[in-house]
Amino acid sequence: MRGFLKTILIAVFGISSIHAQNRQLLYDFNEIPQALMLNPGMKTSQRWHVGVPMISGLFFQASTSGVTVNDLFADDGVDFTTKVQERVLDVMTRRDDFGSTSQIEGFNIGFRGKNRPDDYYSFGMYGEMDIISYWPKDLALLAFEGNGGSNIGRSFDLGDLSLRGEMVNVFHFGINRKVNNTLTIGARAKLYSSIFQFQSIKNSGSFRTVQGQDNIYNSIIVADMQLQTSGVKGFYDIVDEDTGTTRKDLTSLFTERVLLGGNLGLGFDAGFTHQLNPQTTITGSILDVGFIYNSNDVWNYTLEGTASTEGITVFLPEDIDNVNNDLWQDLVDEIDEALPHGENQSSYISLRPIKAYGSIRYDFGEGGRSWSENCGCAINTGDGANSDFYRNSVGGQLYMIKRPRGIQAALTGFYQKRVGRGLSLKTTYTVDKYSLTNIGLGLNLQAGPINFYVLGDNLLGYGNIADSHYASLQFGFNIISWNDN
Amino acid sequence: MKKLFFHVLFASIIMLLLSSCTEEQDFSQIDDLSVTPTLASGIFYLESDEETINSAGGFGTFYSQTINFDAFNETYVAERLLEGVIIYEIENTTSKRADIRIEFLDESGNPLYQEAFTVEANPSETFTREVTYGPGGLNLSILTNTSSLRVTGRNLGDATSVSSHPEPKISLSSAAEFIFRLK
Numbered sequence: 235m236r237g238f239l240k241t242i243l244i245a246v247f248g249i250s251s252i253h254a255q256n257r258q259l260l261y262d263f264n265e266i267p268q269a270l271m272l273n274p275g276m277k278t279s280q281r282w283h284v285g286v287p288m289i290s291g292l293f294f295q296a297s298t299s300g301v302t303v304n305d306l307f308a309d310d311g312v313d314f315t316t317k318v319q320e321r322v323l324d325v326m327t328r329r330d331d332f333g334s335t336s337q338i339e340g341f342n343i344g345f346r347g348k349n350r351p352d353d354y355y356s357f358g359m360y361g362e363m364d365i366i367s368y369w370p371k372d373l374a375l376l377a378f379e380g381n382g383g384s385n386i387g388r389s390f391d392l393g394d395l396s397l398r399g400e401m402v403n404v405f406h407f408g409i410n411r412k413v414n415n416t417l418t419i420g421a422r423a424k425l426y427s428s429i430f431q432f433q434s435i436k437n438s439g440s441f442r443t444v445q446g447q448d449n450i451y452n453s454i455i456v457a458d459m460q461l462q463t464s465g466v467k468g469f470y471d472i473v474d475e476d477t478g479t480t481r482k483d484l485t486s487l488f489t490e491r492v493l494l495g496g497n498l499g500l501g502f503d504a505g506f507t508h509q510l511n512p513q514t515t516i517t518g519s520i521l522d523v524g525f526i527y528n529s530n531d532v533w534n535y536t537l538e539g540t541a542s543t544e545g546i547t548v549f550l551p552e553d554i555d556n557v558n559n560d561l562w563q564d565l566v567d568e569i570d571e572a573l574p575h576g577e578n579q580s581s582y583i584s585l586r587p588i589k590a591y592g593s594i595r596y597d598f599g600e601g602g603r604s605w606s607e608n609c610g611c612a613i614n615t616g617d618g619a620n621s622d623f624y625r626n627s628v629g630g631q632l633y634m635i636k637r638p639r640g641i642q643a644a645l646t647g648f649y650q651k652r653v654g655r656g657l658s659l660k661t662t663y664t665v666d667k668y669s670l671t672n673i674g675l676g677l678n679l680q681a682g683p684i685n686f687y688v689l690g691d692n693l694l695g696y697g698n699i700a701d702s703h704y705a706s707l708q709f710g711f712n713i714i715s716w717n718d719n
Numbered sequence: 720m721k722k723l724f725f726h727v728l729f730a731s732i733i734m735l736l737l738s739s740c741t742e743e744q745d746f747s748q749i750d751d752l753s754v755t756p757t758l759a760s761g762i763f764y765l766e767s768d769e770e771t772i773n774s775a776g777g778f779g780t781f782y783s784q785t786i787n788f789d790a791f792n793e794t795y796v797a798e799r800l801l802e803g804v805i806i807y808e809i810e811n812t813t814s815k816r817a818d819i820r821i822e823f824l825d826e827s828g829n830p831l832y833q834e835a836f837t838v839e840a841n842p843s844e845t846f847t848r849e850v851t852y853g854p855g856g857l858n859l860s861i862l863t864n865t866s867s868l869r870v871t872g873r874n875l876g877d878a879t880s881v882s883s884h885p886e887p888k889i890s891l892s893s894a895a896e897f898i899f900r901l902k
Contacts, residue, residue: 303744304741304742304744306748307744307745307746307748307749308742308743308744308745309742309743309744309745313751314748314749314751314752315751315752315753315754318752376756377754377756377901378754378756379756379757380756380757380758380759380898380899381756381757381758381759382756382757382758382759382896382897383757383759383896385757386759443759443760446761446764446892448764448766448890448892449761449762449763449764449892449893449894450761450806450808450892450893450894451759451760451761451894452761453759453760453761543760543761544761544764545760545761545762545763545764545893545894546762546763546764546786546788547763547764547766548763548764548765548766548782548784548870549766549767550765550766550767550768550771550781550782551767551768551770551771551774554771554782559784559785559786559787559867560786560787561786561787562786562787562788562789562790563787563789696740697740698740698741698742699740699741700741700742700744701741701742
C-alpha cells in the first residue's frame with residue numbers, strides 16, 4: 235500500500251508535464267519554422283528550412299491548477315499529513331488537474347515548391363507525451379476519511395476519476411499556400427504511431443453508506459467504470475519478467491512502436507492567415523483533429539454493476555432451515571457477482587486532444603526592408619503588406635483545448651519586437667485556469683543561416699519553480715535559407 | 720528609447736534565468752503521510768417473529784447458528800486495524816423476555832469473547848450497546864483472531880403469549896466503525 239500510494243503521488247506530482255499544451259509564445263512567431271506546427275496556414279517567407287535533428291524543437295510543459303510541489307514538499311517543518319489535509323483535501327476540487335506535455339522533434343524540413351513558389355511544403359517527425367489527471371476528490375476523501383463518522387450518508391462520486399495519457403510518434407506532411415497577397419492557408423496530414431495510451435474518462439457511479447432498512451448501515455455502490463489501455467501491458471510484462479535483457483527488450487519494443495509497429499491513427503491540422511489591411515492580421519488554426527485505433531496490446535479493466543449490503547441477514551422463520559455457516563462468504567460472493575470486475579481486450583478508438591488557436595495582430599513602426607527580403611520567392615514580402623516590414627506587433631490570442639471534462643481556454647496578449655535582421659523578441663501575458671500572472675518571453679536569433687529560439691513561460695514563477703502552477707520551456711535550432719544558394 | 724527597451728528586456732531575461740531556482744524540497748516527507756480512514760459497515764442482522772419464538776417452547780432456543788466470519792482476520796485488515804466500535808441495537812415488540820448471545824470463535828471453534836444481551840418484553844426504547852476495541856477498550860486480537868460467530872437466541876418467557884403489537888418481532892442489528900491505517 236505504501237508503495238502504491240507513493241507511486242500514485244509521485245505520478246500525480248512528478249509527471250506534471252503537460253496539460254495545458256498552450257504554446258502562445260510560439261504561435262504566430264513567423265520567424266520560427268516550428269510555428270508552422272501550430273498554424274499550417276502561417277505566413278512563410280523562407281525558401282527552405284531544416285531543423286537540426288533531435289534539437290530543432292524541444293518542448294516541456296507542466297501544470298497544476300491546485301497544489302504545487304512546494305506546497306507539499308517544502309522543507310517547512312509542517313507535518314506532511316497536515317499539509318495534505320489543508321492544501322489538498324480541503325481545497326482542491328474535481329475540476330483541478332495535473333498535467334504534463336513534452337514534445338521532441340526528430341526532424342523537421344520545409345521547402346518551397348520549385349514550380350509553385352506560392353507553396354511551402356514541410357514534413358517531419360516528432361514524439362509527444364501528454365498526460366492529464368483530474369483530482370479524484372471524492373475517491374481521495376474516501377481513502378483519507380472513509381465512509382464512517384461524519385461521512386455516513388455522503389455520496390462519493392466515482393465519476394471523479396478521470397485521467398488520460400499517451401505517448402505518440404507523429405509523422406506529418408503539410409502544405410502552406412499563399413492564395414493571394416492577403417490570405418495564406420495551410421493543412422497538415424498526420425500519421426500517429428502510438429507507443430502507449432491509457433484513459434479512464436467515462437466513469438460514473440457512487441458509493442454511499444446510509445441508515446439501513448433493517449440493519450444499522452446499508453452500503454450501496456453503483457459503478458460503471460473502465461480503464462482502457464493499449465501498449466502498456468507490453469512494457470509492463472518486460473519489466474515484470476526482469477530478465478537480463480530487460481533494457482534491450484524495452485528499447486526494441488519502443489523503437490518498434492515509434493516506427494509504426496504499434497497502434498496507428500490519422501489526423502490533420504488546418505489554419506489560415508488573413509490580412510485585413512496592411513497592418514492588421516487575423517489568424518486561426520485547428521490542430522490534431524484525429525484519432526488512434528487501438529487494437530494491439532489492448533487490456534481494458536471494467537467495474538460495472540450495482541450492489542448493496544447491510545451485512546449478514548437472517549430472517550426467521552424464512553431462514554430457520556438454512557444451516558449454511560458460510561453466510562459471510564456468500565455475502566462476499568453475492569457482492570462480487572452484483573459488481574463484476576473484469577478484463578477485456580476490446581479494441582477502442584482514442585481521440586487526440588483537439589486544439590484551436592486564433593489571433594489578431596496589429597503591426598506598426600515601419601522598419602525598412604524585411605529580414606526575408608532576399609528569399610527570391612516573391613512570397614509574403616514587399617509592398618509594405620508584410621508584418622516583417624514592421625518592427626512591432628501587438629495583439630491578442632485565444633487558445634482552446636478539448637479536455638476530458640470540457641474545453642479549457644486561455645487568453646493571451648502579446649507584444650513582438652523585431653530588431654534588425656537577426657533578432658526578434660516576443661512577450662506574452664496569459665490568463666488561464668493555472669495562472670493569472672503568466673508572463674512569457676521568447677527570443678529568436680538568426681545568425682546567417684543558423685536559427686536559434688528559446689521561449690519561456692510564466693517567468694515570474696522561476697523564482698521558485700517548485701511553487702509554480704505552470705512552467706514551460708521550448709527551444710531549438712534550425713538552418714534557414716532565404717536565398718537560392 | 721529603443722536601446723533602452725532592449726537593454727531592459729535583455730537584463731530582465733538574464734535576471735530571470737539567473738534567479739530561476741527552487742526552494743529546497745524534501746520528498747522523503749511522503750514517508751510521514753498518515754492515512755487512517757474510518758470505515759463503517761453493517762455486520763449481522765437477526766430478526767424473528769413471535770410465532771417462531773413460541774414454537775421453540777418456553778425457555779427454548781429459537782435460533783442457534785455458527786457463521787463463518789472472516790471480516791477482521793483477513794491479513795490485510797488485521798494488520799491495519801487500529802481501533803473502533805461495534806454497535807449493537809435490539810428491538811423487541813414481542814411479549815417475551817429474550818436472551819441473545821454472540822460468541823466470537825477462533826479458527827478451532829474456541830470462544831474468544833462473548834457479547835450477551837437480555838432484553839425485556841416489549842421495552843419502550845431500542846436497546847443500544849457500543850463496545851470499544853483498541854486503546855481503552857477490548858483487545859483487538861479478539862477480532863483479528865475471530866474466524867466465526869456463534870449466535871444464539873433464547874426465549875426467556877412462555878410459549879403461548881402473543882403481543883398486541885401488529886407485527887411482533889425481536890431484532891438484533893449490529894454494525895462496525897473502525898479506523899484503519901492504510902498508510
